[in-house]
Amino acid sequence: MKKIALILSLLLYISSLSVFGQSVSDYQKKLNNVNQSINNINKAINENKKEQKSVEEQIRALEVEINEREREIAKINSELKETERQIRSTQKEINEIEKNIEENNEMLGRRLKVMYKVSDVGYLDVLFSSKDITELLSNLDMIKKIVNHDKELLEELRKSKEVVEAKKLRLENDQKKIVNLKNSIEIEKNRLLVSRGEQNRLKKQLESEQSKLLAQEDELLRYAKSLEKEIQKMQSKGDYAGGVLLWPAPGYTRITSPFGNRIHPIFNVPRMHTGIDIAAPMGATIVAANSGTVLQADWLGGYGKTVLIDHGGGIVTLYAHNSTLLVSQGQKVERGQAIARAGSTGNSTGPHLHFEVRKNGAYVDPMSWLR
Numbered sequence: 614m615k616k617i618a619l620i621l622s623l624l625l626y627i628s629s630l631s632v633f634g635q636s637v638s639d640y641q642k643k644l645n646n647v648n649q650s651i652n653n654i655n656k657a658i659n660e661n662k663k664e665q666k667s668v669e670e671q672i673r674a675l676e677v678e679i680n681e682r683e684r685e686i687a688k689i690n691s692e693l694k695e696t697e698r699q700i701r702s703t704q705k706e707i708n709e710i711e712k713n714i715e716e717n718n719e720m721l722g723r724r725l726k727v728m729y730k731v732s733d734v735g736y737l738d739v740l741f742s743s744k745d746i747t748e749l750l751s752n753l754d755m756i757k758k759i760v761n762h763d764k765e766l767l768e769e770l771r772k773s774k775e776v777v778e779a780k781k782l783r784l785e786n787d788q789k790k791i792v793n794l795k796n797s798i799e800i801e802k803n804r805l806l807v808s809r810g811e812q813n814r815l816k817k818q819l820e821s822e823q824s825k826l827l828a829q830e831d832e833l834l835r836y837a838k839s840l841e842k843e844i845q846k847m848q849s850k851g852d853y854a855g856g857v858l859l860w861p862a863p864g865y866t867r868i869t870s871p872f873g874n875r876i877h878p879i880f881n882v883p884r885m886h887t888g889i890d891i892a893a894p895m896g897a898t899i900v901a902a903n904s905g906t907v908l909q910a911d912w913l914g915g916y917g918k919t920v921l922i923d924h925g926g927g928i929v930t931l932y933a934h935n936s937t938l939l940v941s942q943g944q945k946v947e948r949g950q951a952i953a954r955a956g957s958t959g960n961s962t963g964p965h966l967h968f969e970v971r972k973n974g975a976y977v978d979p980m981s982w983l984r
């Protein structure tokens with residue numbers, strides 16, 4: 614028993630390694646999985662591109678804000694300079710007024726001394742030294758008037774000094790406010806710079822992720838190519854059934870998407886369109902384009918319900934997105950035989966037939982085979 618189990622497992626191992634035991638359908642399914650992975654990677658690449666775009670937009674918006682803050686700071690700096698200039702000029706005014714007050718004080722002191730001297734000397738002395746009483750009185754009166762004037766002048770100077778000092782205080786308050794504003798704008802600017810740094814890092818990360826995804830896609834595309842070659846090798850070696858191909862969707866001739874490079878309608882990335890799309894309504898009859906053998910009649914990932922027919926001579930036709938399949942794998946079909954009903958299965962935006970012609974495994978333009 615042990616021996617048989619060993620042989621069985623060995624056989625299983627060998628069959629998993631070799632081509633024996635693997636049908637075209639098995640390879641086609643593998644290829645289909647690979648193509649599905651390629652689609653997923655394409656989606657991820659597309660998502661990555663969108664993210665990169667949004668990050669770049671954020672970086673641009675941050676730069677606009679940073680520039681705005683820098684302009685504000687420059688404006689505040691010039692305001693600050695102007696305020697500082699005004700503070701210096703009021704200080705100068707204050708100094709001048711103080712000098713004036715000092716001078717006036719000295720003068721007043723001198724005058725008061727004279728006046729007190731006169732008072733000390735007494736009326737009689739003044740009376741005797743004065744030519745007459747009128748002169749004495751007028752002398753005293755004049756001194757009093759001058760002293761009073763000096764006192765008034767001093768009072769005025771003190772008042773104007775107070776005014777200028779109040780002005781200086783206001784300017785110093787303004788200066789404090791401007792400095793505070795400048796500080797808060799600088800904090801905001803630094804916050805923006807940090808955000809920009811984060812976004813730049815994110816951008817670099819997305820770029821490296823994208824290049825990894827592109828490398829993965831390349832690898833999968835190479836793998837898909839090798840699987841296609843295997844499928845091609847396993848196809849019947851007989852001659853081609855002959856003649857031009859029959860239109861696969863009788864009565865429906867409008868082509869909604871030709872063969873060749875296009876932007877994929879679902880993944881929004883440049884993609885080779887490997888066949889033609891024919892606008893066929895739900896349930897429309899799909900026929901074999903030529904006689905041959907059904908290689909596969911099954912769900913094929915993004916292709917949905919699909920029929921592959923081998924016509925010999927390395928020519929294979931493919932009919933995708935059907936709603937119903939009318940044939941099965943290995944079945945012989947005649948040219949014009951109904952093989953499926955049109956639908957919208959797999960990656961499809963609406964009912965249509967996706968029709969492919971493969972020659973020795975390579976996609977060819979079906980139009981050159983249909984006329």
Ligand SMILES: [Zn+2]
Nearest residue numbers: 888889890967
């Ligand atoms: Zn298509």
